[in-house]
Amino acid sequence: MISRPRTLTALAVAVITACVAARANASxxxxxxxVTVAAGSSANGIDVELTNTGPSAxxxxxxxxxxxxxTLDVSFTGADTFTTAAYIFGxxxxxxxxxxxxASGQSLLVSDIFAIPFSGATLGAGATVGLGRVLFDVSPxxxxxxxxxxxxxxxxxxxxxxxxxxxxxxxxSSGQITISAPQPSAVPEPSSLLLLASGIAxxxxxxxxx
Amino acid sequence: MFGRDGYLYGVxxxxxxxxxxxxxxxxxxxxxxxxxxxxxxxxxxxxxxxxASDGILYGVATLGVYFISPVSGxxxxxxxxxxxxxxxxxxxxxxxxxxxxxxxxxxxGNTGTxxxxxxxxxFQKILNLxxxxxxxxxxxxxxxxxxxxxxxxxxxxxxxxxxxxxxxxTDGALLDSTFLTTAGTGIQPAAPLIQGTDGKLYGTTxxxxxxxxxxxxxxxxxxxDAGLTSSLTSIAVxxxxxxxxxxxxxxxxxxxxxxxxxVADLTAQVEWHSSVPGVATFGAGTGLASAVATxxxxxTASLNGVTSNAFVMTVTAPTPPVLTAYRVLFGxxxxxxxxxxxxxxxxxxxxxxxxFSKPIATGSVxxxxxxxxxxxxxxxxxxxxxxxxxxxxxxxxxxxxGRGANVLQDxxxxxxxxxxxxxxxxxxLLGDFNDDGVVSSADLVGVNxxxxxxxxxxxxxxxxxxxxxxxxxxxxxRIGTSQP
Numbered sequence: 001m002i003s004r005p006r007t008l009t010a011l012a013v014a015v016i017t018a019c020v021a022a023r024a025n026a027s028x029x030x031x032x033x034x035v036t037v038a039a040g041s042s043a044n045g046i047d048v049e050l051t052n053t054g055p056s057a058x059x060x061x062x063x064x065x066x067x068x069x070x071t072l073d074v075s076f077t078g079a080d081t082f083t084t085a086a087y088i089f090g091x092x093x094x095x096x097x098x099x100x101x102x103a104s105g106q107s108l109l110v111s112d113i114f115a116i117p118f119s120g121a122t123l124g125a126g127a128t129v130g131l132g133r134v135l136f137d138v139s140p141x142x143x144x145x146x147x148x149x150x151x152x153x154x155x156x157x158x159x160x161x162x163x164x165x166x167x168x169x170x171x172x173s174s175g176q177i178t179i180s181a182p183q184p185s186a187v188p189e190p191s192s193l194l195l196l197a198s199g200i201a202x203x204x205x206x207x208x209x210x
Numbered sequence: 211m212f213g214r215d216g217y218l219y220g221v222x223x224x225x226x227x228x229x230x231x232x233x234x235x236x237x238x239x240x241x242x243x244x245x246x247x248x249x250x251x252x253x254x255x256x257x258x259x260x261x262a263s264d265g266i267l268y269g270v271a272t273l274g275v276y277f278i279s280p281v282s283g284x285x286x287x288x289x290x291x292x293x294x295x296x297x298x299x300x301x302x303x304x305x306x307x308x309x310x311x312x313x314x315x316x317x318x319g320n321t322g323t324x325x326x327x328x329x330x331x332x333f334q335k336i337l338n339l340x341x342x343x344x345x346x347x348x349x350x351x352x353x354x355x356x357x358x359x360x361x362x363x364x365x366x367x368x369x370x371x372x373x374x375x376x377x378x379x380t381d382g383a384l385l386d387s388t389f390l391t392t393a394g395t396g397i398q399p400a401a402p403l404i405q406g407t408d409g410k411l412y413g414t415t416x417x418x419x420x421x422x423x424x425x426x427x428x429x430x431x432x433x434x435d436a437g438l439t440s441s442l443t444s445i446a447v448x449x450x451x452x453x454x455x456x457x458x459x460x461x462x463x464x465x466x467x468x469x470x471x472x473v474a475d476l477t478a479q480v481e482w483h484s485s486v487p488g489v490a491t492f493g494a495g496t497g498l499a500s501a502v503a504t505x506x507x508x509x510t511a512s513l514n515g516v517t518s519n520a521f522v523m524t525v526t527a528p529t530p531p532v533l534t535a536y537r538v539l540f541g542x543x544x545x546x547x548x549x550x551x552x553x554x555x556x557x558x559x560x561x562x563x564x565x566f567s568k569p570i571a572t573g574s575v576x577x578x579x580x581x582x583x584x585x586x587x588x589x590x591x592x593x594x595x596x597x598x599x600x601x602x603x604x605x606x607x608x609x610x611x612g613r614g615a616n617v618l619q620d621x622x623x624x625x626x627x628x629x630x631x632x633x634x635x636x637x638x639l640l641g642d643f644n645d646d647g648v649v650s651s652a653d654l655v656g657v658n659x660x661x662x663x664x665x666x667x668x669x670x671x672x673x674x675x676x677x678x679x680x681x682x683x684x685x686x687x688r689i690g691t692s693q694p
Contacts, residue, residue: 062651062654062655062658063651064650064651064654066690094682095686109689109690111651111689113651113654113655113658113682114655117658117661117662118659118662152690154648154650155649155650155689155690155692156650156689158651160650160652160656161655162655163655163656163659164643164644164652164653164655164656164659166646166650166652
């Protein structure tokens with residue numbers, strides 16, 4: 001009986017240690033922020049973000065990513081630097097604010113670098129920055145539903161430090177685009193119309209008798 | 211007389227060994243008899259030998275002309291018909307026309323003759339001497355800088371008996387003559403004239419009249435100032451290389467130096483000679499030696515009796531062309547591929563340019579294998595350029611043919627690398643600045659950084675000679691590509 005609490009404690013310590021170790025190894029995550037949009041909407045935006053999950057600061061001189069979705073009802077049209085989280089190269093973007101030429105398709109390649117050679121943006125431990133807002137349109141005929149949006153692995157999605165060395169990406173986190181179905185319009189059924197017509201006829205007859 | 215083999219040659223006239231010709235080296239420790247005149251019909255050799263432009267020694271004996279060849283040895287060349295030709299008395303000379311000339315004693319009237327004998331033995335008497343016109347008992351002739359033959363005679367008649375100085379053309383026309391006098395020049399010259407570097411002629415006599423102190427002089431040295439130009443004193447033969455490949459040729463230059471120290475290019479005037487014609491030969495008067503076999507030969511030039519230094523030229527087996535540089539062309543730039551220092555080329559390749567050790571005379575557009583070329587330029591030079599369709603991605607094993615229908619070979623027919631040809635691996639990934647096999651944002655940052663540092667051809671992705679925003683933009687379009 002005495003040994004059971006010790007076993008549980010040891011197990012808990014092991015789990016915590018494993019989690020800490022995993023976090024210590026993972027230094028960066030590129031993730032897609034999920035959004036909900038309506039069918040038939042246009043110029044929607046979905047953010048791609050970079051989070052420094054490591055214990056020390058991260059210097060980034062450039063990045064690239066490719067975002068993809070399977071459904072043909074979503075069409076990516078471009079990308080810019082107007083992200084919800086602060087844009088990674090705010091004020092020093094070489095390509096911004098438009099990060100991708102106008103396009104139409106189910107995938108889009110986006111890239112940018114720090115405008116000053118041999119310099120980069122510094123992300124403190126735990127910091128999150130925007131890598132770009134991807135703009136997209138939704139078909140008015142789209143069925144409602146949840147659609148996964150993914151990032152293409154290295155080398156298409158990549159990070160570089162200010163000297164041009166690859167910075168490993170530990171996690172590519174997909175996101176979702178939720179398309180809400182259009183609200184159906186109120187159309188009377190035939191039986192209701194017949195009842196309504198009967199009521200009107202009775203009313204008019206009673207008024208006539210008076 | 212120095213022969214071209216470095217030995218001294220001479221003749222003797224007296225017993226006990228009977229007349230012979232011999233050779234001896236300059237250190238005196240190598241001596242041999244090269245000719246025995248006994249029972250040859252030539253009689254006794256007179257005076258010295260002359261080294262003619264063909265490298266053969268020629269001499270006069272009392273009864274004929276002979277030669278000593280370093281190849282075939284001793285042979286008679288011509289036997290005098292003494293009643294008409296006279297008999298040999300002094301050494302021969304070689305004139306500018308290549309023929310040998312000599313003056314004999316005896317002959318018609320017993321007064322002597324002047325004759326010409328070609329190197330092939332063709333003989334012609336060109337003048338009968340006489341006591342009144344030229345004097346008699348002649349000494350050897352001198353070919354002076356005016357091209358004429360000048361001679362002296364021991365005796366004469368009419369106007370003095372002390373001999374004369376005379377001048378004749380190589381056709382035998384007597385131009386003028388001058389009596390030697392006891393009170394003036396001295397008489398009875400026993401040696402030929404020589405021409406000084408100042409153009410004047412100098413001679414000696416063996417008798418003279420009474421001196422101012424009342425004593426008789428035994429002889430004189432006299433000078434004849436005929437207004438002749440300075441004589442040619444030496445010829446220097448030069449050429450760019452001491453060794454050339456068989457089947458090739460080399461231009462020689464002959465530079466003459468005159469008595470007044472002036473120099474002149476005599477390349478077109480001299481007679482060129484190769485000691486071993488089987489190794490190298492000359493065209494007429496050009497100084498261009500053509501190698502025809504491996505070995506060595508001595509090249510000399512002769513003019514007016516002056517022979518140059520011997521230029522030893524070695525003819526080697528033909529050397530096959532080899533590759534000295536392999537370049538890829540992109541944009542307006544080129545890059546020399548060396549070893550495996552870099553695995554991948556970050557440009558769009560549009561041509562292959564190869565530099566060889568010597569001009570390539572034969573080749574074709576299909577001599578380059580591994581990629582399909584569309585054009586070839588530069589044949590006849592040492593640099594060939596193949597145009598290829600733009601290559602942006604892929605691994606190619608390019609090859610240059612050393613045999614077969616597409617062989618690359620020089621003008622002598624020597625194939626590339628003696629038939630081995632050449633091959634070069636090429637891996638191309640447009641935009642891969644950092645040579646890691648993929649194009650990513652790291653290449654984008656690297657090329658952007660290269661804008662502000664000295665020119666780095668690896669960052670000149672467009673190949674326009676500069677690293678700028680255009681290179682960054684081109685890399686951007688290539689992100690995600692990788693070598694298969």
